Amino acid sequence: MNDTFQNTAAKRPLVSLRDAAPWLVATGFLLVMPxxxxxxxxITIMNQMAITIIFALAYNMLLGQGGMLSFGHAVYMGVGGFMCMHILNMVEDYSLPLPLPLLPIFGGLFGMGLATIVGAFSTxxxxxxxxMISLGVGELIxxxxIIIVAFFGGExxxxxDRTYGLPFFGNEFLHPIDVYYLIVFWLILSALLMYLFSRTPVGRMANAVRDNPERAEFLGYSARKVRFISFTASGFFAGVAGGLFAINYEIxxxxxxxxxxxxxxxxxxxxGGVGFFFGPIIGAIVFTLLQxxxxxxxxxxxxxxxxxxxxxxxxxPGGLAGVLMMHYPSVKLGKVKSLVVPYLKTLVPAIIGLLGTAGFIEIMFHGRHAAVGDEQMTLFWISLNSHSALPIVVTLVLAVGGIWVARRFAPEMAEAWHRSITPNAPPPPAQPPSTRDAA
Amino acid sequence: MDLFLVNLIDGLVYGLLLFMLSAGLTLIFSMMGVLNFAHASFYMLGAYFAYQISTYLGFWTGLLIAPLIVGVAGAGIERYGLRRVHQFGHVPELIFTFGLALLIEEVVQFFWGKSQKAYDTPEILQFALFSIGNNSIAAYKVFMIFVSIAIFLALLYVLTRTRVGMIIQAALSYPKTVEALGHNVPMVFMGVFGVGTALAGVAGVIAGPVLGTFPGMAFVLGSIVFVTIVIGGLGSLWGALLASLLIGWMTTFAAASSFQFADILLFLGMERPADMAASKLRDLWTLTMPQIGPILPYMLMVFILVVRPHGLMGKRGL
Amino acid sequence: MRIKTLFGLTTALAIGISASAAFAENIKIAFIDPLSGPFAAVGASGLAQYEFAIDQLVNQQGGVLGGKNLEIVSFDNKMSGKESLIQLQVAIDQGIRFIAQGNSSGIAHAISDAINKHNKRNPDNRVLFMNYSAVDPALTNDKCTFWHFRFDANADIKMDVMTDVMAANAALERVYIIGQDYSFGKAVAAAAVRDLEAKRPDVEIVGNELHPLGKVKDFTPYARKIIASGADAVITGNFGADMVGLGRAIIGAGFEGPIYTYYGAATGITRTFGEAGKDTIRLVQEGGVNPPASDRAADYITAFKAKYPEQDIAQARITNVVEMLAKAIDAAGTADDVVKVALALEGMEHDSLWGGKIFMRPQDHQAIQDVHITVHTDEGIQFPLDNSPFGLLTESTVEMAGMDSATTCQMQRP
Structure with a gap:
């Protein structure tokens, strides 16, 4: 599923099992989750995750694949969503024969329409x-x-109401679980389409334009046109996410x-990581959980x-996906096992150190903001007194000690990693920049 | 006429305040290629530091010390954060400052809480200097004007008349050559970042009492500062000044005007709908200039970027 | 897609959610309001008042249903409609039947709408919406539902009281209305124009203006216009930083008349106005504390300040929410069948801790109560706000304000 490792095969069947496997596994996984x-x-949270995943993948078509940094991409999702909401209400008012699952298409089309207009001058x-244009346009819309209440409804x-449409094979989408399967269908479809887009010549050219626009122009491609196409495609999928948002939240x-x-x-x-197709997926999941x-x-x-x-x-800088993919060669070379001990040596103290730091911050916060006399607080399932010295000292010791130990073992971990990605034994002295102070 | 004069002065105050923020930002941007998203956060830090100092030592000590702390903090962040990210390219740098802005806002809330702070103007300046019509002009506003102009002149002097200024000017256009000549460009970067953030700190110190000291103050001002330097053009101090004043007056006069869009619609021969609630255009009929004042700079920026991407006074494209 | 990662994360998610669902003895109220982000100060203050009210007024008095305790569970909605709906779902899944929310009428609309749909689709676990603060009149008019109860006086009732007081001032000639450009700001402006025209047709409205919500950095030009218009009084529905910015700019520009506000106090605003706002800032509110209505009220505030020195009783109605809900649960004999509880709440009369009576009007679920105009001052203040010398002194009172105000509510009952 990622660029670097699939380019190597020069000639192979259109769809191999190796290509399809991640998709099949993901699909099965999504179907079993509920x-x-x-x-x-x-299920509501998983719906939110899925919508965010589509939006993030659409965004990465710009940032990761096209090298375009947008500060106003929410408007394409939003406008697509608003149009879907209006269509949904029209379906209710005029009893139009539009099944709910098709609604996101309209979101996509309107998102794409807006992207076409804006892209005409911004790309x-x-x-x-x-x-900066994306920031300006984002702010304007x-x-x-708030100003155009007739369309956006103000504050x-x-x-x-999603349930007023036609029942879809007897399903009225009353419950989050029904919506979940609808969203999962669109998630898989959009992700697949976006993935395939990145394999098309335009998708490849987007990478080339990102890395070196002059060179791409020299090869006879209009950098502007390539950017424009990526931009409108991204607008489409953002709009789809907006349509799903409308269905899920009904507002x-x-x-x-x-x-x-x-x-x-x-x-x-x-x-999540802009360099890999699946990076935004991880980002969306982690962020939704955090939020x-x-x-x-x-x-x-x-x-x-x-x-x-x-x-x-x-x-x-490669994001969470970058961290995962750093270990791809180790897996390939079958040297993952050699990593376990050095990783544990560094990461366990590092995690203890970080949790200690977080605990210290929480105790400080509680100590300052809690009600008078309300000195008990619960931290990691332990009840303690935020005004006594012992917990503060303990967390501080954990924080400083954990991080100190982690830093001590960090070089060892980096070395182990390096050995694991090198086919033959001799370890080179140079270290990659991204792991230098990894702890 | 009276009101016009008053608005002129108010717009000048606001414009010069924007200038203090954008001057530092445009130097940082043009030299390092970094759109420092956290710039307004340093403005906020300036206000909060000054508030904290002023509760013990008074306003004037705060005015002197707070920008220094902010500048040192800025230089430290450049040295230990930004420089590290620099090697990954411009986009990660920008995203780093973006995350920094979030982090600073959270840290401020952690230490100072979430509600507005009672940071006030010094007592010595709490009087109306003069009044035009019934509108009084506070002495503090005049003080703000003088501080901003003094900073502008000092910057201009340093940049054009001193050796350090020459190096900075050269590094703006030819960073590689300057490095080849043996100057410590990373050091210059750190210095410029420190001074730029310190300027933002000064702006925070003197604007905090007027515009309010609260955790959202950076977010409110954040993006408008970029708009200013993009309109003004990269690396141009004069451009920053021009754009700041332009935006200052534009927003002030837009807020002060009583122009209604209904007038345009009537002029176009349309009839005012009898039942406003049923009209599709009801929002346009009731729209007034003050409602859209704050988004005018964004319109101007998009327009300028489309027709003249290097801004009003910029020498090179973005 | 890394299956292990996905799996691990979702497991974490499940643990995170179910951890708080472990014990279910208490009758819980979900508090869905901002606890992080720019509006967190107001949310944190409301939460403290709920915790204290539940503890003092219910649990220490023996609880409900013969010994069960009430409990408030907080959910951070980050002042976002989307997050509110997610947290609402989480709350419902934890078996919570009572939802308290107040900040932002927009979110109140979203929650009310979502609860209405939820109750229709899931008759087995219906929930009630205790709206303690969102004052958009629509919530008890066109958009009213059986599940929604409002404990604050709505914006129209407050404006009615405000204009009653203004109309009594014979010297008043010119009024300036300014507000944030969104539904509430517009509702305030419309109500002000309507009421002033009805009560004092001779008063000239010299300005009626909206400014963008939360986007204005410098309010000076607006203040200049107000001064230049020769206004004697200003009406504004602004809240938060927009309230402070506008108020300070108007006073700074030399305005001396009264500024009538909905939200011009507490959570830092009173302290920030300080001396400058003295006798100028006025606030329309229920449940005034200066002077306190009774010794019991005074003791309550003193005890609250002792426990939460950083907070204030800024939303006095929270005690009414808690007491009335407890009474309704006792009267219904159940906390699970919310229809019974709602029917018990309807038409309930209650002696408020803050003096006067509260009547929950059955036709629209709007609480009718005494509404006061208070003034920002440091004289005669027994209970100041924001740990500053300043507080709100009750100037005038309208008893059972809006008792016979009209409503367009056509409530659908289960």
């Missing part, structure tokens, strides 16, 4: 010009969402167009997300 997690809330250049947004508000959401999708994509589950546990979740993000940019 049987493992049956609660409505987990002339990549880089900062594109980024977001501002319009309350536009609500709808769209100005929040769907906001710069905050645009910024979030940038974070998600980068966190919905971590925020149930701590008020400081945004602090941790911010720290995680900055750390990712500083130490793993």
């Amino acid at each position: 049987f493992i997690f049956t609660a409505n809330s987990t 002339r250049k990549a880089g900062t010009v594109f980024a 977001a501002a319009c969402s 309350e947004g536009i609500p709808g 769209l508000t100005e929040e769907n167009l906001s710069l905050i959401l645009s910024g979030q999708i940038l974070l998600i994509t980068f966190l 919905t589950v971590l925020s149930l546990e701590t008020e400081l979740w945004q602090l941790y997300v911010g720290a995680l993000f900055v750390a990712t940019v500083m130490y793993f």
